Amino acid sequence: MQGVTFRRLTKAEELRKVEGLQKEVWGMVDVEVVPTHMLMGILIAGGVAIGAFDEDGNMVGFVFGLPGVRDGKLIHHSHMLGVKPELRHSGVGYRLKLLQREAAMEQGVEFVEWTFDPLQGANAKLNFAKLGVISRTYFRDVYGEIRDSINIGYPSDRLLVEWWVKSPRVVKRISGELRPPIASILLSRGGETAIETVGGKPVAKKTVSSRVVVLPIPGDINRLRRDHPELASEWRMATREAFERLFSLGYIAVDFSSELYEGGRRNAYILLKATLDEALSGRNL
Numbered sequence: 001m002q003g004v005t006f007r008r009l010t011k012a013e014e015l016r017k018v019e020g021l022q023k024e025v026w027g028m029v030d031v032e033v034v035p036t037h038m039l040m041g042i043l044i045a046g047g048v049a050i051g052a053f054d055e056d057g058n059m060v061g062f063v064f065g066l067p068g069v070r071d072g073k074l075i076h077h078s079h080m081l082g083v084k085p086e087l088r089h090s091g092v093g094y095r096l097k098l099l100q101r102e103a104a105m106e107q108g109v110e111f112v113e114w115t116f117d118p119l120q121g122a123n124a125k126l127n128f129a130k131l132g133v134i135s136r137t138y139f140r141d142v143y144g145e146i147r148d149s150i151n152i153g154y155p156s157d158r159l160l161v162e163w164w165v166k167s168p169r170v171v172k173r174i175s176g177e178l179r180p181p182i183a184s185i186l187l188s189r190g191g192e193t194a195i196e197t198v199g200g201k202p203v204a205k206k207t208v209s210s211r212v213v214v215l216p217i218p219g220d221i222n223r224l225r226r227d228h229p230e231l232a233s234e235w236r237m238a239t240r241e242a243f244e245r246l247f248s249l250g251y252i253a254v255d256f257s258s259e260l261y262e263g264g265r266r267n268a269y270i271l272l273k274a275t276l277d278e279a280l281s282g283r284n285l
Contacts, residue, residue: 001091004060006099009049015039017059018049018082025082032146034080042066048076048103052083052092060084063096070111076104078114088122097131098174101165110166115142115158118239119221119232121258121267128256128269129180132173133161134279135253138243154225154233157240159253168282169254181285183214183257183268194242194271201231202238204245211273212285213251215242219265246271252279 009015015036022033043049045067052061065078078100083093104112116123118138127133137160146156164170172178187193191212195202202216218224218235225232243253255270272279 001087001095003055004087004090004092004095005053006050006095007053008103009051009062009064010043012036012040014051014059015043015049017051018062018064021059021062021082021084022080024084039064046107048100050096050099050103052096060087061092061096063093063100065100065112065114067107067109070113073111074107074109076100076107076109076112078112081114093126094130097126101163101170105165110164112163112165113160114163115139115160117221118157118159118243118269119217119235121217121219121221121256121265124217124256124267124269125258127161128253129258130173131163132167132170132178132282133163134169135159135161136247136276138240138247140240153229155236157236159243164280167280169280170282172282178282178284180255181257181270182259183216183266183270184259186212186257186270186285187214194246195238202235204238204241206245208246208249213246213271213273214257215239215246215253215269215271217267217269219261219267249273252276254279255285 018039019033019036022028039049047064047066049064051059054060061083063081065076068075068077081093081096116127139158139160141155142158143156190210191214192208192210194208194213194215195204217239221232251271251273253269254272257268257270259266
């Protein structure tokens, strides 16, 4: 991230660069791109857009969101976070989210939300293991068909994540005091898995009883979609069933585990049967 600077975006010429970066990051066609006039409208209405720029002044990342109301309280809905492909693991996205958090708190907002594809392990790691979000809501095909190079052909199922920006969980996670758990250790201590593999295919379990539940996802869903699209679709359906069942039973997704295993990744969500206050407390599992 050396040489990258960050600043609030306020001018139309800056927002137009966000249009181009959307195409580069997601392979979007024009009809899917959030246009400059809409971005400016979001800013006029109290939204926030932040850009990341390299030493030559080229935009390499952005985040933007808009104000909203949930349960009678002002919130910030973060709609897009995008970083150039070659900088995705450089810390640019993480820094943009922290700046978004600061901007939200300046507005008196304590709750930031956004959606993301729960099968995207890198995004889950950023959201849960680095930022400290939680989730209690699963949306089926919420955006309909998204016509970009990443999502086309698959239902746009999403988790709605809650970022309680002043909570002990978030403060401890950002400071490094709270470390992500390891799924295999939780399973060895009595945690249950929400999805089993039967004949190489994922199958959601019908019942769970432990307080801690591990919900696995593929190590690399994008490669799986490319090489084995039918199996990728089965993972979508299995995780959909598992999340919906667990949320209906009072479980909350509180963390994400990513372990190196035989040259690949073993990714899994960690869900806890808990109240909201318990989930936000920042206590180790």
